[in-house]
Amino acid sequence: MTRFHSRTAILLLLLVFVVSGVSFAQTGNSSDQPKRIALWGSSVPNGTGDELELGGYTGRLRQLLEPRGWEVLNVSRGGDNTITITPRFEPEGDPEPSTRYLTPVDPGYVVIALSLGNEGIKRCALGQDPAPAPRVGCSPSRDGQDAISRQFLDGLQRLIKRARDNGIVPIIGLTYARGDFDEVEYAHTRKANIEINSWDVPSINLLGAIDDGYGRWARGFFPEPIHPNAAGHTEMFHAFVPTLFDAIANDKPIPTKGTGSGFARIRSDDRSPMTLSVDDTMRSFGLTFSVRADGDGTVASIGGETVDHVVDWVRVPTSRGEREFEGSMLTSTGRRFNASISIENGRWVYASAGGNAVTSPVPGADGQWHHVTLSHYVARGETALYVDGRLVGTIAERLQPDRFVLGGPGPDWSTAVSAPADYKDWMVHRAALTADEVEVLHDGVLLQASLELYAPLENESFENTAQSLSVIDVNQGVATATDE
Secondary structure, eight states: OOOSOOHHHHHHHHHHHHHTTOOOOOOSOGGGSOSEEEEEESTTTTTTTOTTOSOHHHHHHHHHHGGGTOEEEEOOOTTOOTTTTGGGSSOSSSOOTTOOOSGGGOOSEEEEEOOHHHHTOSBOOTTOOOOOTTSOOOBSSHHHHHHHHHHHHHHHHHHHHHHHHTTOEEEEEOOOOOTTOOHHHHHHHHHHHHHHHTSSSOEEOOHHHHBOSSSSBOTTSOSBTTBOOHHHHHHHHHTSOTTHHHHHHTTOOOOOOOOOSOEEEEOSOOSOSEEEEOOSOOOSEEEEEEEEESSSEEEEEEEEEEEEEEEEEEEEEETTEEEEEEEEEEEEEEEEEEEEEEEETTEEEEEOTTSOEEEEEEEOSSSSEEEEEEEEETTTTEEEEEETTEEEEEEEOOEEEEEEEESSOOSTTOOOOBOOEEEEEEEEESSOOOHHHHHHHHTTOOOOTTEEEEEOOOSTTOOOOSSSOOOEEEOTTTEEEEOO
């Protein structure tokens, strides 16, 4: 796969935002906000493509959050981009009939959910002319695509500022897949998502839920090129951190990368020195940490249930007749698994849920700090292991994790032992991570989109600083914080 930038280019890009003072700090006291969330975007948050008619990922978010005291409203409109959505912020004069405006529903929070596809990032086919602005259908050139990407990001910044100026807390849905994207559009998608991650605004990594690895929907997760089907909406919903809005309401800030020299030390053969239990369904995920090991043993484990995948033809009646498409169904099998990342004979090994393994030639037990990421895409059925920013290998599997253990093998029945090691910067994302995102993490940049857990492990509190209410269960007698 062609990379769209080098590590230096990413870091320079992020540095530009720091130096230029681009910041979108939360305004006011979030605890004073109405517990009302508006999904304000285009056709996907509006639920288009959901043959089960559950309201798309917005409807699924409503089902999750309303019993917890939140109101979730849909004020999206098909076809909108950063330009056409702007007049729908609030009516000027008499409201237009049947137009969904944002401010009249009095939200405390707004999820701004737009896409590069609607912005016009797709390159025009031979002989195709772009539609006139503001509803641009395609870009006539590579330069035009660059300009569209910049228009999209600048437009999001204006919408963020306007929301905050009106006392509404903004959250951004990152841009996502489309069935007719090629490598150029995929590169713009990945680059835009990394840039948005550098802003001081919470975000949702929707791409990490349904990406087929080429910027398109995974097979069985779309009825036509533009929208996801019910299965696709479900997986996009799972990219939302369930306690994100509660955390913001409690004035928990955007996390920042730890800068201290402390770390957690594991020197006892304990099964579960540090554990994150997952209460709400998680499918795609990214597990990341830094580790310095002095010998062989398990450094992390993932427990949960395997997922069964069935693809069948779905038929949906429409005004033009019956539409037929491939539809996936993902269901938990009820069978428990325990996968692990370990060092065996001095080398890195990921042992999958099914018993297969990938092994890295990179030395592990060398007393040096190493950066490890495990990225799992449930929609395309693939887990990828990265060590020090480089891909080690992939394994075909579908998982639904409910437990992450750092520093040990987890369940008592395992015969594995813990590696003598130090740990820092433990992260769990509710979305899989692209190779570019792994590279950025390896270079020391924190990606906050869909971040369930970030524990710098710099002090005795073992605090989760991500915008979630998840906590780490620590065996204080085994996991100890120390300093260089």
